[in-house]
Amino acid sequence: MRIVIAGGHGQIALRLERLLARRGDEVVGIIRKAEQGDDLREAGAEPVLLDLESASVEEVAACLRGADAAVFAAGAGPGSGSARKDTVDRGAAVLFADAAVQADVRRFVVVSSMGADPKHEGNEVFDVYQRAKGEADAYVRSLDALDWTILRPGMLTNDAGTGLVRLEAHTGRGPIPRDDVAAVLAELLDTPATAGLTLELISGSAPVSVAVKSVAGN
Numbered sequence: 001m002r003i004v005i006a007g008g009h010g011q012i013a014l015r016l017e018r019l020l021a022r023r024g025d026e027v028v029g030i031i032r033k034a035e036q037g038d039d040l041r042e043a044g045a046e047p048v049l050l051d052l053e054s055a056s057v058e059e060v061a062a063c064l065r066g067a068d069a070a071v072f073a074a075g076a077g078p079g080s081g082s083a084r085k086d087t088v089d090r091g092a093a094v095l096f097a098d099a100a101v102q103a104d105v106r107r108f109v110v111v112s113s114m115g116a117d118p119k120h121e122g123n124e125v126f127d128v129y130q131r132a133k134g135e136a137d138a139y140v141r142s143l144d145a146l147d148w149t150i151l152r153p154g155m156l157t158n159d160a161g162t163g164l165v166r167l168e169a170h171t172g173r174g175p176i177p178r179d180d181v182a183a184v185l186a187e188l189l190d191t192p193a194t195a196g197l198t199l200e201l202i203s204g205s206a207p208v209s210v211a212v213k214s215v216a217g218n
Contacts, residue, residue, distance in 0.1 A: 002026040003189060004067045004105075006052060006096045007074025008045060009036040012111060012156075015182035016071065017045040023186075030063060030074075052092035053084075060099035069107035069189050070100045072136075082128040089129060093136035101145040107195070108146040109188055111181070112137050114154050114173060114200055137198065147195035149188050153181045154202040166204025167211040169218075174202035187212040 003020055005013050008029020020027045021044025029045040030052065031037065037047035048063050052074060064070055072093050076084035093110065100108050116133035140148050154174045161179025184201055187208050188194050193216035206214065 001068040001189065002028070002066060003069045003071060004028045004030065004048075004064050005045070005071045005073055006030045006092065007072070008040055008047065009033075010073050010075065010077075011158075012178050012181050012185070013071075013073040014039060014043050015178055016073070016185050017043040019182055019186045020189075021045060028063065028067070030060075052095055053087045055095070057095060057098050057102055060095060061102040064099055064103035064105050067103070067105045069109065070096065070105050071109045071111070071185060071189070072096050073111045073185075075111075076129075080125075082125050085125065085129045085132045090132035090136045093133075094139050097136075097140050097143055097146060101143060106145065106147045107189070107192060108140065108148045109185060110137065110140055110148065110150045111185070112150050112152045112198075114152045116152060141198075147192060149194045149196075150198040151181070151185065151188065152198065152200045154200070156181065162203065163208055164203065164205055165208055165211050166202050166206065167199055167215055169197070169199060169215075171200040171202045171204075176202050180208065183208045184212065191216050193217040 008031045017027050027045040029040045030048050030050050032051050040047040076088040113133045118134040120130040154176045157175050159177040161177045
């Protein structure tokens with residue numbers, strides 16, 4: 001498969017790129033800074049320089065054309081203010097989804113956030129983030145031209161992955177290593193029957209492939 005990842009230099013994205021490249025997929029990562037390119041090449045991905053905060057739908061669609069799947073894994077990141085939560089976590093996600101529709105890329109996987117909700121209350125930066133992610137998820141769900149899956153991991157850690165997870169519509173809160181998030185994303189890309197599902201993910205007792213198969217088609 002040819003897979004295009006927005007936010008290609010993110011911690012989860014780099015892990016995912018390594019997994020996909022290792023199994024023989026052609027991986028493209030969209031990055032904002034040229035100096036990030038070497039990290040993607042080392043992971044086995046082709047870097048494409050494009051700022052999703054200023055790019056047009058046509059420019060992003062050009063990156064996506066010919067892809068079998070798209071993954072939105074971009075984020076403003078820790079330390080960013082409310083304005084960038086809106087322009088990246090919401091705005092870039094909406095742009096990437098519109099571009100996928102224009103490029104006729106149906107399979108679309110989103111890395112969201114547990115608790116994301118357009119109606120989330122509060123004025124702290126994290127509250128703005130949860131609203132932005134919720135609004136982006138709602139927009140993606142509204143697009144009939146996409147076979148979308150939305151993944152909402154719990155508290156992300158840099159612990160080594162165990163390959164054992166809990167993946168359900170509602171899991172309750174808990175930690176999850178980024179390694180395991182990447183492994184689940186790779187499995188979701190291989191499982192089109194998970195289209196139309198919003199799934200929460202935390203560490204658990206089921207092997208990744210079993211956990212994904214158990215929710216497929218639900």
